[in-house]
Every structure is written in structure tokens, then in C-alpha cells.
Amino acid sequence: MSPTIRVHDPRGYPPEVVGKQLAPRLENLEGKTIYLVDCLFDNSDVFVEQLRRWFGEHLPATDVRPVRPRESWADDPELRARIEADGDAAILGVGL
């Protein structure tokens, strides 16, 4: 029988995961304000515009507002504050 040895685990130390609660959902989208957040990947603006049009055709009582962060892959605190202040929900997309 081959001898056994002990060796180090080569992996790093992952952070503890703390569960987060999802935000309460809306009863419906009637009269609500939904922000469509364009994540700025190439052509995502075209997708967001098509999504805006879909809402305009099928849920015209929903106020749909496309928005763009100032920069790709970076937080935009001002935009986030605006969405939190007067939005009811957000849809974010899309890459690639």
C-alpha cells in the first residue's frame, strides 16, 4: 500500500456570506415608475430602447424611464439616489 502524506490546501480565505432580503415586490406595475438602467455594454442601449417600446405598447400606464450611468462598470451614486427617490422598480441590462 502506498504511503500517505498531508499537504496544504492551496485555496484562499473566502468571505462569510451574509444573507440579504429581497426588496418587497409590487402588486402590479399600473401607475408605477420603472427605471430601465442601461449597463452601457455595446448595443445595450438598443435593447433598452426596445424594452421601453414594449412597455409603451403593452403597459402604457407604467412610467418607464431609460437611464444611463455616467461610466461603465462603476457605481453612479447620483443616478442610484435618483432611482431610489422616485422609482418604484428597476430593470438592469444587458451584456454582452
Place this chain on the structure above:
Amino acid sequence: MPSVAVHTHVFARLVRSVATANGMPTLRQAFVPQPVVGRTADELRAYIDGTDPINKSSFIDTVINGLTSPLDGQDLSGLSYTRSTPRLLDAETEENLHRLFSDRGWTDFAPVVLPTEERVAAMLAGTSHAPDEVVGRLRPTAYREYWELTVEKVAVNAVMAGASPAYLPVILAMAASGVSGRSSSTTSQATVALVNGPIRDEIGMNYGIGAMGPYGHANVTIGRAYGLLSQNLQGGSVPHETYMGSQGNFLSFNATFAENEQASPWEPFHVQHGFKPDDSTVSLFLGGWYTVFGGGPRETWQEKFTRALQACDPFTGPILTLDPLVARGFVELGFETKQKLIDWCVEHARLPAREYWDNQWIQTLHRPRALAGVEPYASMLKAAPDELIRMFRPEDIHVVVVGGETGAMWKMIGGGPRLTMVHIDRWR
């Protein structure tokens, strides 16, 4: 606020693992087919009217239900958990351990040196730092969670790569950079590493013949250690979950070399960037996507260089790696400094504006800056379609002298603008 994130279907495993690592495994996510890039408005509208390929239901129903369906218990509690990694694995035969390391994605699929306690202790003699000192944190990309790494964990991966203890300060500096050698980018970027200063000679790095190939124990094993520690200490580099490079990159195996400071007619790279000649540094360039090759400078070098620069991806400027023969040739042509050559490249690297702005990553990263008024991009966006505009800023291009003077050869390697420099000496 209720939200739904929309992704293309190839990212399904990745985005679900990210949501889980953020304590929200039931985060509402909807999917459309890949790709979005290059699709027309009508084709994207068809995605919206069609089926979510992952959830197997109407895409728009997935979105609307994601915003309006009541939450259940798991939605309200999220998911809390710890993921401990033991210091030592259970005793096993060497054969079984090699299989375990390979099966769990802890190797680059070439055989590794098993990190026994004795070998790791010997490796740790290469630094004065305590084994439990935290070196830094790594992650495969900006939206993932950071994993923490200690001196001992870096030494473990250095052993696996076959490195010698004398190399450990260089490897620790790379680990401390916060820059992963296993980025998950879809572009398959690699991390090119350049070593400068006295440590090159102290540990026998090759900066002469074959410096960028498998012709130096230090170059090869330091580069391999950087790759292994990146994947193992950041939480993995697994296709579909923590690695999404569509084609992969040969330079991910190893892209570590040293500058031939002795044969260079110019300042060493680290001195250009404010370090002292006696400092030892490692410079990490995110990129490695392309390589353009040439010789000279000969009579038509300006035409050749201009074409070569235009062949570079405009999103990332090149690292010019010049054999000492080439560097001295440029000095004879009047380029007394690296900066003069960089300035020439900036002036002559031009593309029609329509071609520059048609680049996917220019669209993704520079166009939003242009629209926000950030210069020089805002002015470049105003250019007429056929106007020749500059591809690079001076800080996007770097010059390094490397090679053994057997031929007047040069390369342009992608990776210019995203540079991180780390002092090696503090890790001795």
C-alpha cells in the same frame, strides 16, 4: 427596490453564483439569447417577445413576475453561510492528491509539486514576513467578492509551481498587487508581468536570449506561481462560473519576464515611473490580447510601425518590447529617450473615427465617457467619420527593452493602459 437583472444566457451559471455569494440566491434574473452585440433593433425586440432560454418561460413574463410576484421565505431570509478552507488536507497517497488537485481545478493541468508542510516551510524561508500575515485580496473581476490571502497561502502555490524560496518576494509582490493573473474577462485577457531592479540578477531571471519563452527557471516558475495563486486564492478560475474568456489566452500560462537594463540605452522601466534604480519592482499589465512582430528599425520603419500600431486594438495600447539592438537603433535615429518614441507612436497611431468608435470596447468604455464630457473622448466623438483620430494617449503606450541581441526584433503586446506597479523589496 424590486429589480430584475437581464443577462445573456451564457452567463447564467456565473450570475447565479455571484448572487449566491452575495447572499441572494433567489435574486430575480431574466435571460435573453447571446449575443446582444451586433444584433439589430428588430432582433433584440424578438428576444423581448420570445422565450427566456434559461427560465424556459416568456422573457417578458419573467421580468414582470420578477417585479410583482410575492416573496417566499428564502427571498426574505437570503442565504448565510461560511466557506472554510482548511490549512491542511486529509492524508492521502501522492497519486490521489495529484488527482484531487487536478479534479478540483487547483492546477493548470500540468503536474504540480505537492505542497507538503516541509516544502512550504522551506519556501517561507524566502521572506521575513510571518506566515499568517495577510498579503492582500484577489478576485477574478470587479463584481465578484474578494478572497483574502496570507503569506503561507502564497508560499503553498509557489511550491506547487516549482519556484525556489529566493523567488518568493517577487511572487508575494504579485499577490499583493490586487491584480489577478486569472481575470474572468470575456476578452480572455492575460496579465503580463515585468520585473525590474537588482532582484533580477539576484534570482537569475532571464532578460537575454529567450527571456519571453521557456528559457529561465525563475521566469517560468514565478509566472506559473502567479497564475496558480491567482486562481486558487481568488476563489477559482472555472469556465462558466469564475472564468468567461471566450477563447482563452496562451499568455495566461506565463507572461513574466525581466527588462534587460544592462543592455538598454534608456532608463529602466521602473525608474521611468519614479522608482530608484536600486529598487526592485514588478509591473503588471492587464492585456496580452495581441502581439504584432517586426524587425528593424530599417529604412521603412515608419511605415511598418504605423501599420503595426494601427493593427493594435484601439482599446488598449501596446507594450513595445524591443531587443537592445532595436533600442540602440532608435537612439541612432534620434530617440534619446523612451518617451520620444512613445510620443512618435501617439502621433502616428491614428484610425478613421468611424473605425475607432465601432470597436466594441471603445463603445462600452470610452463612449460613455465621451458622452459625459470626459476628454479627450468628448472631442474625439465629434470627429467626422473619416477624420483620422489618435488611438492612444501617451500613458497608454510603454517601452521595455528585452532580449539577447541575436536579432533586431521587436513586438507590440496589448496591455498598455492598465498598469499596476508593486515594490518587491518590502516582501523580502
